[in-house]
Amino acid sequence: MTVERVCVFRHANVLLVSHVRNLIESAGLSATLRNMTLAGGAGELPPDQCEAEVWVSATAETRAVQLVREALDGPTVALPAWRCQGCGEWLDGVFDRCWHCGRDRPDRDGC
8 A cells, every 4th residue: 555645845945845854754744855856957847846845645744734834934823921830930932841941831741
């Protein structure tokens, strides 16, 4: 049985494409890079066919696209500031872990 794969990100900058793949994989999803060396073919091949791409399984597409959007545009929902239960430090909502003592945000359980 073959797993259907879909492209979730395409860009001419291979460093950005690699970063997106790393981001997706750090969330526990499997991602594959394609077209990493086709940039030299631009002009002979259509430009959109030469860009590096990140592919995931079709079942992971929704989550992967969400991760890419958040990485490029920022989170869609602003989280409220929170107080660390370990040391009492106040932290902005974007942080999942206390910078002072390293304790995880209580409502996120380190995930």
